[in-house]
Amino acid sequence: MRVFFTYLNYHFIFVISFFFVTPSTASDTLTATQILTTNQTLLSQNRSFVLGFFRDSNTNYYLGIWYNNISPQTIVWTANRDNPIDNSSGYLKIGDNGSFVLLNSSGNPAWSSNQTNSKNPVLHLLDTGNLVLKDSSDKTNNNYLWQSFDYPTDTLLPGMKVGWNLDTGTEKHLTSWKVEGEDPSSGDYTLKIDYHGLPEGFLRRNQTITYRTGPWNGERFSGIPGMKDDTNDLKYNFTYDEHGVWFSFSVTDPSLLSRIILSSDSDGQYQRYMWIQGRWNKFSYAPKDQCDFYGVCGSYGVCDNNASPVCSCIQGFRPKNQEAWNLRDGSDGCVRNTGLNCSTDKFLRLEHMKLPDTTNVFVNKSMTLDECGSLCKRNCSCTAYANIDIRNGGSGCVMWLGQLFDMNVHRTDGQDLYVRLAAADIGSTSSNKNHRAVLAIGITVCALVLVLGLVAVCYLRKKRQQSSRATISGFVHRSHDSLMNEVVSSRGYLGDERNMDDIELPLFDCDTLTMATNNFSQDNKLGEGGFGSVYMGRLIEGQKIAVKRLSKYSGQGIEEFKNEVKLIVKLQHRNLVRLLGCCIENDEKMLVYEYMENRGLDSILFDKSESRVLLDWERRFNIIYGIARGLLYLHQDSRFRIIHRDLKISNILLDSEMIPKISDFGMARIFDKDQTQAKTLRVVGTYGYMSPEYAMDGNFSVKSDVFSFGVMVLEIITGKKNREFYSDNDELNLLGNVWRHWHEGTALTLLDPSIGNSYTEAEVVRCIHIGLLCVQEHAEDRPTMSSVILMLSSETPSLPNPKTPGFSIKKNHPKTESSSSSVNQVTVTMLDAR
Ligand SMILES: *[C@@H]1O[C@H](CO)[C@@H](O)[C@H](O)[C@H]1NC(C)=O
Ligand SMILES: *[C@@H]1O[C@H](CO)[C@@H](O)[C@H](O)[C@H]1NC(C)=O
Ligand SMILES: *[C@@H]1O[C@H](CO)[C@@H](O)[C@H](O)[C@H]1NC(C)=O
Ligand SMILES: *[C@@H]1O[C@H](CO)[C@@H](O)[C@H](O)[C@H]1NC(C)=O
Ligand SMILES: *[C@@H]1O[C@H](CO)[C@@H](O)[C@H](O)[C@H]1NC(C)=O
Ligand SMILES: *[C@@H]1O[C@H](CO)[C@@H](O)[C@H](O)[C@H]1NC(C)=O
Ligand SMILES: *[C@@H]1O[C@H](CO)[C@@H](O)[C@H](O)[C@H]1NC(C)=O
Ligand SMILES: *[C@@H]1O[C@H](CO)[C@@H](O)[C@H](O)[C@H]1NC(C)=O
Ligand SMILES: *[C@@H]1O[C@H](CO)[C@@H](O)[C@H](O)[C@H]1NC(C)=O
Ligand SMILES: *[C@@H]1O[C@H](CO)[C@@H](O)[C@H](O)[C@H]1NC(C)=O
Ligand SMILES: *[C@@H]1O[C@H](CO)[C@@H](O)[C@H](O)[C@H]1NC(C)=O
Numbered sequence: 001m002r003v004f005f006t007y008l009n010y011h012f013i014f015v016i017s018f019f020f021v022t023p024s025t026a027s028d029t030l031t032a033t034q035i036l037t038t039n040q041t042l043l044s045q046n047r048s049f050v051l052g053f054f055r056d057s058n059t060n061y062y063l064g065i066w067y068n069n070i071s072p073q074t075i076v077w078t079a080n081r082d083n084p085i086d087n088s089s090g091y092l093k094i095g096d097n098g099s100f101v102l103l104n105s106s107g108n109p110a111w112s113s114n115q116t117n118s119k120n121p122v123l124h125l126l127d128t129g130n131l132v133l134k135d136s137s138d139k140t141n142n143n144y145l146w147q148s149f150d151y152p153t154d155t156l157l158p159g160m161k162v163g164w165n166l167d168t169g170t171e172k173h174l175t176s177w178k179v180e181g182e183d184p185s186s187g188d189y190t191l192k193i194d195y196h197g198l199p200e201g202f203l204r205r206n207q208t209i210t211y212r213t214g215p216w217n218g219e220r221f222s223g224i225p226g227m228k229d230d231t232n233d234l235k236y237n238f239t240y241d242e243h244g245v246w247f248s249f250s251v252t253d254p255s256l257l258s259r260i261i262l263s264s265d266s267d268g269q270y271q272r273y274m275w276i277q278g279r280w281n282k283f284s285y286a287p288k289d290q291c292d293f294y295g296v297c298g299s300y301g302v303c304d305n306n307a308s309p310v311c312s313c314i315q316g317f318r319p320k321n322q323e324a325w326n327l328r329d330g331s332d333g334c335v336r337n338t339g340l341n342c343s344t345d346k347f348l349r350l351e352h353m354k355l356p357d358t359t360n361v362f363v364n365k366s367m368t369l370d371e372c373g374s375l376c377k378r379n380c381s382c383t384a385y386a387n388i389d390i391r392n393g394g395s396g397c398v399m400w401l402g403q404l405f406d407m408n409v410h411r412t413d414g415q416d417l418y419v420r421l422a423a424a425d426i427g428s429t430s431s432n433k434n435h436r437a438v439l440a441i442g443i444t445v446c447a448l449v450l451v452l453g454l455v456a457v458c459y460l461r462k463k464r465q466q467s468s469r470a471t472i473s474g475f476v477h478r479s480h481d482s483l484m485n486e487v488v489s490s491r492g493y494l495g496d497e498r499n500m501d502d503i504e505l506p507l508f509d510c511d512t513l514t515m516a517t518n519n520f521s522q523d524n525k526l527g528e529g530g531f532g533s534v535y536m537g538r539l540i541e542g543q544k545i546a547v548k549r550l551s552k553y554s555g556q557g558i559e560e561f562k563n564e565v566k567l568i569v570k571l572q573h574r575n576l577v578r579l580l581g582c583c584i585e586n587d588e589k590m591l592v593y594e595y596m597e598n599r600g601l602d603s604i605l606f607d608k609s610e611s612r613v614l615l616d617w618e619r620r621f622n623i624i625y626g627i628a629r630g631l632l633y634l635h636q637d638s639r640f641r642i643i644h645r646d647l648k649i650s651n652i653l654l655d656s657e658m659i660p661k662i663s664d665f666g667m668a669r670i671f672d673k674d675q676t677q678a679k680t681l682r683v684v685g686t687y688g689y690m691s692p693e694y695a696m697d698g699n700f701s702v703k704s705d706v707f708s709f710g711v712m713v714l715e716i717i718t719g720k721k722n723r724e725f726y727s728d729n730d731e732l733n734l735l736g737n738v739w740r741h742w743h744e745g746t747a748l749t750l751l752d753p754s755i756g757n758s759y760t761e762a763e764v765v766r767c768i769h770i771g772l773l774c775v776q777e778h779a780e781d782r783p784t785m786s787s788v789i790l791m792l793s794s795e796t797p798s799l800p801n802p803k804t805p806g807f808s809i810k811k812n813h814p815k816t817e818s819s820s821s822s823v824n825q826v827t828v829t830m831l832d833a834r
């Protein structure tokens with residue numbers, strides 16, 4: 001956020017308040033006979049904006065505009081951003097030639113507006129935040145000789161425009177600050193509208209495109225889905241014709257303060273803020289996730305953030321570079337299976353798409369979709385077509401004349417895209433002549449799963465061959481490594497600093513959370529964990545949240561806590577609980593999670609009453625599958641490799657649709673992408689879910705998570721806890737019992753009776769089989785999560801035979817649920833949000 005002076009350099013605030021003594025008679029006007037010194041300001045008529053000088057951390061002066069009475073100071077415009085006046089002060093005056101100039105203390109200009117022919121120029125600061133130069137004799141309202149709205153810096157205010165004047169060939173765009181909140185000089189990021197083809201915005205770091213907004217679809221940029229929900233409080237205006245392309249917005253209620261900025265935080269981000277209850281709240285923003293990065297899946301590849309891997313090829317296409325694709329680098333894109341033959345080609349409809357790059361397209365705003373389709377069919381270089389405007393059933397025609405680049409799926413919205421395919425690739429269902437190539441993306445995905453399945457099997461086989469070699473060389477360095485790992489791990493908790501500085505910390509006001517939870521009343525309490533209590537809360541906007549209030553003795557420093565929050569916030573997957581933000585005040589630390597209607601899976605699965613009948617087989621299978629997907633994301637698909645270390649049924653939360661979400665990253669560790677295991681002297685986690693190598697030697701890896709996952713699978717199927725399994729054979733725990741029954745061919749007898757008859761035997765047996773594979777004693781025998789997903793989703797009968805499970809004998813461990821309560825434990829404290 002644009003906080004010019006944070007509490008970190010609060011001493012500057014003192015400097016500022018010392019220098020900014022506002023003249024007692026605040027004025028909105030500067031005439032030719034006046035000057036504005038560094039300690040004076042102009043105040044707009046209704047006191048909404050201030051023009052004055054602010055200083056950066058090198059105490060240089062900049063002329064800027066900021067909101068009046070908003071703390072922290074929020075600067076919306078800077079005149080001399082790349083040419084500051086040094087700390088010996090300077091002043092602003094209206095020059096003889098009708099411009100206005102900023103001079104340093106020795107009278108040299110640091111910045112000047114352009115010459116005008118005005119005889120009596122005056123400078124006004126308007127209530128909109130626009131600084132305008134007028135001729136004092138000119139009484140018309142909007143006749144400005146110069147206005148700051150024509151020279152945007154990084155902020156778009158209501159009424160301000162960015163885009164192109166195509167008649168003059170001039171352009172306006174946003175350029176980020178060098179360092180957000182610290183250095184206002186022009187940064188590396190720009191957000192520019194490209195008018196070629198169908199206009200859309202491009203975010204660049206230096207010259208490299210990092211993100212594309214997608215074309216305007218009548219309501220919003222098709223690549224910023226969150227923008228749709230913005231429209232209650234404001235109106236977006238995007239217009240384009242042969243004279244120009246303009247984007248602007250206005251607020252419906254003028255008392256609402258709203259601004260759009262291009263932030264240099266988060267690797268360059270479009271952000272819209274609104275001032276609510278004393279703080280800037282971030283509404284829509286982009287890029288948001290992995291799929292937003294320009295061209296992640298190349299040409300003809302489609303990125304889906306909820307899929308794993310995120311890239312897939314459109315039906316009828318295959319990866320261009322299979323090797324890179326297997327390593328989850330999709331940027332080379334896809335190529336056609338069958339070449340096109342103009343006369344016989346068909347069209348495939350893809351739903352919920354962010355439209356591909358529109359630089360090389362043909363556009364006609366008045367054509368209907370049908371006309372568009374037949375034009376595209378006739379023109380052999382047309383590769384795809386779509387509506388331009390999605391309102392009122394859709395209108396307009398956009399036709400792609402080359403490769404389809406940078407496509408995303410946005411499950412909740414997005415629009416239809418019709419892609420040209422060779423008739424052979426379209427599949428049999430579309431042979432009906434009246435249905436021009438209509439196939440849902442779901443079918444595409446099924447086909448892809450098959451293809452990817454084959455790919456993954458080959459990949460795994462190769463990997464397995466390699467891994468034996470890797471183990472041997474790993475042993476050579478073993479004694480040295482375990483020492484190193486312990487050193488690394490003491491700062492290798494999630495609180496690691498790697499690349500964390502550029503991520504924004506979503507801060508909530510602690511008072512807001514106190515209010516939302518009714519002052520942490522007992523009625524709102526959802527539960528208690530080792531590190532504090534969880535409360536249900538409701539924000540003013542009505543959103544339900546779960547607030548985890550950490551006990552003051554959690555032993556974690558502010559910096560570690562912040563870094564951890566920044567990491568977890570980055571994790572976004574439908575099977576992970578979303579962390580919405582946190583608050584830090586004095587020694588109070590709180591975490592804000594999305595609220596889960598159905599609480600923890602344990603509260604249903606292990607419930608003695610009848611509520612567990614809610615969990616029929618289909619639900620249980622979906623829960624197993626969802627957990628597997630979430631875990632795969634942690635292990636392979638997020639920016640880091642993350643080992644959860646405390647997977648257990650009570651850490652699986654269910655939302656209103658019974659979709660499982662993994663929670664509690666309190667003991668999680670980040671690995672480097674090429675790191676495969678680590679060792680710790682402090683074994684934390686929960687008995688019954690810990691793998692042998694971890695519980696006994698402190699070795700953990702993705703495979704120790706796989707073990708815990710296997711235990712959960714068997715618990716979900718049997719409805720029994722591993723540790724508390726009681727049977728005639730008292731020596732065996734759940735794992736031991738399942739193993740015994742598996743050998744006797746009676747595994748199905750262990751199925752939770754409350755499932756009833758709703759199951760398919762083969763599916764249950766396969767899940768038990770997979771569970772047993774995951775809990776095998778030796779880590780190297782256990783499958784990775786990606787092969788677990790494959791096993792779960794395919795009907796292939798040829799799963800390997802499981803070997804002996806680890807920890808199949810009941811142990812006489814103390815009955816504590818969790819061993820992590822040791823007081824000087826430095827473990828971090830993301831606990832569950834129930
Ligand atoms: C503003 O600064 C100038 C010189 O820097 C000084 O002479 C003047 O007294 C200051 N005015 C106020 C109101 O502080
Ligand atoms: C201005 O900057 C110079 C060098 O950076 C420093 O020595 C001097 O004290 C500063 N003066 C003020 C008034 O901050
Ligand atoms: C206008 O006047 C200012 C100072 O009075 C000067 O710095 C600037 O160069 C002049 N601009 C032109 C175009 O003459
Ligand atoms: C004012 O600006 C001129 C030209 O940029 C520079 O040479 C001079 O040192 C500056 N004066 C002061 C006091 O900073
Ligand atoms: C002055 O005019 C030039 C050319 O029209 C333009 O590029 C520049 O941005 C203008 N600068 C200001 C401060 O108005
Ligand atoms: C962008 O360009 C600037 C100046 O050429 C350079 O200093 C900076 O490192 C570049 N940034 C990136 C991210 O490449
Ligand atoms: C939208 O912007 C265009 C061009 O900037 C302007 O002419 C038009 O009046 C605006 N429409 C609305 C509804 O604000
Ligand atoms: C000040 O004027 C602006 C523009 O006319 C308006 O949007 C805003 O609501 C006004 N603010 C106050 C505090 O009256
Ligand atoms: C295209 O299809 C037509 C009709 O099936 C066929 O006659 C022609 O040979 C095909 N052309 C190519 C280049 O395959
Ligand atoms: C757009 O399509 C309409 C309807 O087909 C047609 O009348 C018009 O001439 C087309 N405009 C252009 C620029 O091609
Ligand atoms: C296809 O349409 C584009 C855009 O109208 C045109 O430039 C191109 O010549 C057409 N190609 C053919 C083969 O008709």
